[in-house]
Amino acid sequence: MAEDQGNHRYDLIVIGAGGAGSTVAGEANNRGARVALIERWKVGGTCLNVGCDPTKTLVRSAQILHQSRHAARFGITVPDATPDWPAVIARVERVIDTIRGGDGDRNIRESGVSLYKGTGRFVSPHEVDVNGETLWGEKIVIATGAAEVIPPIEGLREAGFITNVEAIALPELPRSMTIIGGGVIGCEFAQIFARFGVDVTILGSADRLLPREDEAVVLPLQDVLRREGVSIQTGYRVDKVVRRDGLLCLSGPSDGERVEHCATETILVAAGRKPTLDSLNLEAAGVVSNERGIVVDDQMLTNVPHIAAVGDATGLFPFTHVADYQARIAEANLMGSGPTQRADYHAVPWTIFTDPELARVGLTEAQARDEGYDVKCATVRVRDLARAITAGETDGVVKLVSDRSTGKLLGGHILSANAGEMLPEIVLAMRAGLPVSAIADAIHSYPTLSEGVFWAAFELAKPEMAAIQAARGHQAAYSEVPDDL
């Protein structure tokens, strides 16, 4: 199990080998440090094994099935577009293997990092126990990630439920599924399973899906999901589940009344995630945590200066790209000799992989107003972009939120095919502190979806852009675009 020939002293111990922990361990190992990495489950953690990668693989299969069924409008005959679910799941496994690059444990060991398979538990500020062995670390990084929250619903455990962990590897498709939770994970799975022919209902407690996202992009996404057969019930707090005639009945208050939602075969719980701190015995190290996660400063250091925490364990931004960003900062600060590095969360992007995708950076319009900005917004309909019309993917909207007084962007919100690929120029403009006119002044290829970002920026920067506006012409407004184009 241990690869350290009995010497348990390390320059760095990393607890958790998900994206964050693996990055820290790899970077420190590249520097020549003696590194121990502790993992109690699978190397690669959530994102690789049960999160980002398998779900995006399922999104793709579901999209191909959907497009095949609607191929006739593109002049293509696809006679029998039926899903082969076991083959879909087999591809998920192949994709995970490919991204992992073979045997993850062996790769880590061959890189020179000592991998310990077991649960890491602090016994003192410099010591971590794993399977009865005590490792000593000059520096320690906590990268234990997060796990799904299972709400205290009467009867839920007895009735049985699945989470994302089982959903990506179901042996067969259920006929019906009720998803508790209208957040990112709930929305992605709802569309995946609906496209595979499952009768899907989302029960969300907020007054709309994705309550943290800008309404301008969420409402059309709800329309898309409904159009594809997903039943959406919002403002619904499930508090009881019973099994009746072989099916599950969920009930709870909604709009002041008790509402029952019956006849579902499977319940998928997607009610949020919380940091995994349970078995760490943080008290022995004196590391402070709160209800959100491990408390860190902008150097990713905890209150104990030789211990850092990164990724979902901090409860900050629960995304792989943020975990990776934090991991590099923590590693450099703990193990490097260069200048102090500080995390800067200005303009953190993320993408929700529904189809169309919902991509976002910065403040929503409502948040910007709450924060007292003199807000100026511009919105472009995706159906007014020639590329969207050619692709027959006209659902969506591009919305930019700016500060009228500085001309700078405060946020960007895109619902579109490939929205995640359209976002980076907004992220770049925001990180670099560029005025919105910088985007409006950049020439964008025709016909591309990124013209949506251009036209929204152009609208915001109109006063500055007046001189060249005449030369460029005006954005088209294709009002008569049929839905089945």
Ligand SMILES: Cc1cc2nc3c(=O)[nH]c(=O)nc-3n(C[C@H](O)[C@H](O)[C@H](O)COP(=O)(O)OP(=O)(O)OC[C@H]3O[C@@H](n4cnc5c(N)ncnc54)[C@H](O)[C@@H]3O)c2cc1C
């Ligand atoms: C369904 C789903 C879809 C997602 N899709 C996306 C997406 O598309 N894009 C995106 O950016 N993010 C996505 N995420 C979020 C992303 O997976 C996480 O933000 C990311 O995995 C965090 O990385 P991490 O290293 O902090 O934690 P994790 O990947 O969770 O790794 C933590 C590791 O620590 C181990 N561990 C925990 N406690 C101990 C202990 N005491 N001892 C030893 N080992 C321990 C765990 O077993 C785990 O392997 C998704 C998440 C889910 C659930």
